Amino acid sequence: MTQEERMTKNPAVSMVRRCAAASSALLLLALAGPAMADQVEDERWELLRSTYFADRAIEDSGDLLVLDAPKRAQDAALVPLKVTLAPGLKAKKLSLIVDDNPVPLAAAIDLGQGSASGTIETRVRVDDYTNVRAVAETEDGRLLMSTRYVKASGGCSAPALKDPAQAMARLGKMKLTLPERIQAGAPVTAQVMISHPNNSGLQFDQITRFFIPPHYVRSVNVTFNGKPVLDITTDISISEDPNFRFSFVPDGEGTLVVRAVDTKDKVFTESWPVKVEPAS
Numbered sequence: 001m002t003q004e005e006r007m008t009k010n011p012a013v014s015m016v017r018r019c020a021a022a023s024s025a026l027l028l029l030a031l032a033g034p035a036m037a038d039q040v041e042d043e044r045w046e047l048l049r050s051t052y053f054a055d056r057a058i059e060d061s062g063d064l065l066v067l068d069a070p071k072r073a074q075d076a077a078l079v080p081l082k083v084t085l086a087p088g089l090k091a092k093k094l095s096l097i098v099d100d101n102p103v104p105l106a107a108a109i110d111l112g113q114g115s116a117s118g119t120i121e122t123r124v125r126v127d128d129y130t131n132v133r134a135v136a137e138t139e140d141g142r143l144l145m146s147t148r149y150v151k152a153s154g155g156c157s158a159p160a161l162k163d164p165a166q167a168m169a170r171l172g173k174m175k176l177t178l179p180e181r182i183q184a185g186a187p188v189t190a191q192v193m194i195s196h197p198n199n200s201g202l203q204f205d206q207i208t209r210f211f212i213p214p215h216y217v218r219s220v221n222v223t224f225n226g227k228p229v230l231d232i233t234t235d236i237s238i239s240e241d242p243n244f245r246f247s248f249v250p251d252g253e254g255t256l257v258v259r260a261v262d263t264k265d266k267v268f269t270e271s272w273p274v275k276v277e278p279a280s
Helices: 002-010 011-029 034-053 164-170
Strands: 065-068 077-087 091-098 105-111 117-125 130-138 142-150 173-179 188-194 217-224 227-234 244-250 254-262 266-272
Touching: 034 091, 034 130, 065 130, 065 142, 077 130, 091 117, 105 117, 130 217, 142 173, 173 254, 173 266, 188 254, 217 244, 227 244
Parallel strands: none
Antiparallel strands: 065 077, 077 117, 091 105, 091 130, 105 227, 117 244, 130 142, 173 188, 188 244, 217 227, 217 254, 254 266
């Protein structure tokens, strides 16, 4: 089997090629009018929907799931996304999708026993004007979706903000932010940042005149006292220095552990003690 045939049979490569073809069609048909552009966008979403969710029905989430994203991003390589889950929503998985990115599925997040309803935030790259979607799978098997249109372009090929040598020197370093006072049994909002260039493979080195090879965090696992909080699978659409804000419920004092693995199979682990006040 030739290299071309092997690449053709690779599902990830196939998806990138099909999405690239759809993007080219969208650019050409946009000149023919907004109606044609909307049709191509709908067809693209249908392709993504069938790829990621097969033939399952997807409902509008209403107030149960709300995605906040800027209408026009200040920096296409650092676009903030905030997903708010209603207190009564029992979700077990959350997918973040950037329709027109080379790899649309930015993150697939499994919500563990220790997670809490609240907000999940991160930053993504946006390569072209596009719909961004949050799709939650509930414990009873429903799929709920919230969509926002974001005007940004070039985020996947934008150069890194940090000097490469500096970035590699701090590779895998983590920072955790917690509130000063934490009460047992009550939801707590935490934020973790992982120092990593998250190279997309689409960035161009102006000195060597070659593309920078892809090197990014591919998974992040969060536990508290061994209980799963989040299990995140990521790809090139997550921004440089991956940053996640989430909620969990400590049942008492313990240890929060974050474990990240990148595409070179480097493993980075940090742990922090969590002190709590007695439940009132």
